[in-house]
Amino acid sequence: MKILDKSKLKDLLNSLSGEAQVFAPVNEDDVIKFQPWTDGKEVDLSSNALLPPKDLLFPQTETMYRYTTKGMKAEVAEVAAGSEKQVIFAIRPCDVRSFLMMDDVFLTKGYEDDYYKNKRDNTILISLGCKDPEPTCFCDSMGIDKSESEHADIVMFDLGEQLALDAKTDAGKALLDSLSELEDGSADKPDTAECIIKVEPQGLAEKLAKMFEHPYWEELSRKCIGCGACTYLCPTCHCFDIRRKNVGEEGFQFRCWDSCMFSEYTRMAGGHNPRPSKKERVRNRFLHKLQYFPERYDKVACVGCGRCLAKCPVNMDITRIIKELGEVAVNE
């Protein structure tokens, strides 16, 4: 275990920046977000970032390739290159867990998404254990140890005036050994408070498989305003659109986040829309998290980070929804 005095945090981040681009939570214009670290920025460890770090592996807007078109000629000019090394500093255990779900989506089932893979393979995760969960947090219920992330390269604990760092992978160990700001030491893992909100999503998928036509969805969807805040703030939501931008004879194909809550998301050429109203879209979102994803990847697509709960304009509360779904009667 290594110990860092918090006064040397900037030095540590500067050292890390020698080898890789470091991303750390920074509060800018009232939003905590993982930002490229440069000397002079203030790291904010007070609470989890409002925007999940998923955009570091799966950017909200990402160029895929460039092309030229001239008359009848068309040429794919350049496939977007691989990623540089990056370190995500102070990522919380819930968000680390979300990367496992992203891995399932982007790296399994027959196709590896090379854009994602290049970044994932070049990313080192330094996680920060949580001591005081927010009132909206419910990671406990999703089987996550918020004190220590099991899938980070380096786990970090906040000791007050100091940070303790412990390597969990070879890459993490090599990195820790290279940092002169750190001193050998030992510390007890700080106590962590329990999340206030508790849910039991286990076993729900089987019940939901019988609930597709249940009137619950109509009632649930009424207050939803159909915005994409929940999906864009969700660390496990991964839907994207593919579009292009032309400038004269040149152009580029890009992908960008998309949201299943948007009406045009499933609208086909010709106008048919299999999910034409809020009811179908809200149902799909929650069934995707609680039934479809578990069926496909054996994981509930929610890490209990509470971002949707904190920011939904109409208090669509996934924890309450999980409870209600567990309680409603289903006709066999």
Added chain:
Amino acid sequence: MMDIVQKMRNKAKELLEQEEVKLVIGWEKGTFWYQSPPMFITNPDDADRLVWDQFCINNLSKYLLDYKHLDGKIALFVKGCDARGINRLLQDQQINRDKLVILGVPCPGMKDAEAAKKAKENQVDQLPLAERCADCTTPNPMVFDELMADEVVVAEIDETKRFESVLQLEEKASDEKYDFWKSQYDKCIRCFACRNVCPACNCRECCFDLAEPEWLGKRVVTSENQFFALTRAMHVAGRCIECGECERVCPMDIPIMSLNKKIIKDINNLFGDYDAGMDLEDKPPLGKYDENDPEEFM
């Protein structure tokens, strides 16, 4: 407020039991004590979940667009700002007045939920008002079928307070203004919460959703975000009812109302004072022609 709540519950129950309405829209308690999100009641037994407290901040008027084709009447509870939203939708012929039972609830002002997060439930009285409520000139509904309580006294609002953020921004040099709005809208994740919640945004098909022509590119970059922001601001110009919902629902804390209020202030200067949604007969200045309209460019 408890008396009002009971009256609201009784009214909702009565309307549903007597089958005068198919649906009642109000507020209920949410996950936390400082949340009173929208509630939709079709079963009279659920009326007892209705609440009225200082967290009923959601403007309910926009939901009427979801029920344009409902076979039957809708009752909804409205604060002053919600009522202005209803007038806006009526003016745009989006809804039919005959299908509404409007239950007015004079509003003492809603509390700041962000401040509440750091407070205790028994400290409600000490909480500040939500920013948008602090300069409210219309706490009492101006369109209703029945009032659930006596009208509240309207506080004198200093115009400079109403436009305080605008005045501050107007002080800035052009480059500073640009930098300010650039950094604000660089945060935008384009979730469209501001548009979706807005009672002035009632196009059947929004230009931002069109793939052809693709007015708004889907890249989340400075140019597209600013195009979105400015187009939307200009589109609701003269129709914004200042309910502040756009700014409240923005997950990125973009001060959208400063943009809207700048336009309101300019419209007032150019066309005379106008408050959208106050009077059904008073058409928006940019939606009508008047021979006294300024014509600097002619």
Added chain:
Amino acid sequence: MSEPAKKQLEEHPLVPVTGIVTKIIDETPDVKTFHIKFENGRPFTPMPGQVAMLSLLSIGEAMFSVRIVDEDHLEFSLKKTGIVTDALHEIEEGQEVGVRGPYGNGFPVDLCKGKDMLFIGMGIGLAPVRTMIYHCINNREDYGKMQIVYGARSPQDLVFKEDLLENWHEVPNCSVDVTVDRGDDEWTGSVDFVPPFVEKLAPKPENTIAIICGPPIGIKFTLPVMEKLGFTNDQIITTLEMRMKCGIGKCGRCNIGSCYVCLDGPVFSLEQLKTMPNEY
């Protein structure tokens, strides 16, 4: 087949390879068929029923059923229905286009071996069916009797006329029956909607697999007829269409329940569909 192109599609599954449109066939006023030639050979060998993304690089991509013409050529047939297809209908021979794929499961060619095959196509739905028809023709000894039923709105809307009216009549142990919803002065064939037409033809269900593709409304009304004729759900195979962007089961939008049409479909048996949410 071109190994480098195949490798590129494996390493960068979302990036197209380009080819040249060498032939455009006007099938109907709103359906065209495109032959696309690839330098050094076609980039992949689709199974019957598989799909691929066809793109005009500056306009966009869309997913279509794809068929092998020969070592160098792939073929797409598409109906004008949106931005991409509208633009593709405007191009001329010599245009370079992008292609990536193949995607999806394809028809269960092995399961169908030794079976009599009933093909029912409606409108442009004949395009995917035709990939399987050609597979059966090219492997004629593996399959039993072939019965092809096709319906279009009008005589002008008949696609693949050469196949329907000539080529397939030459295939041994194969029947071809064509109908139109509305005839015209020159049409001497059958005038009927597909469901009653199928009912009158009364194909036998014994040891038969039926492949039915067409607009959802056509499929909806044909299924009860099939049931009446004694076909069971596992004997009926169809293809589904959903909006797609990636084609590789990542982008999310083509899900029906926990299955992705681009990856787990587009071919489904009616038996499978009965277990899936009715949301397509």
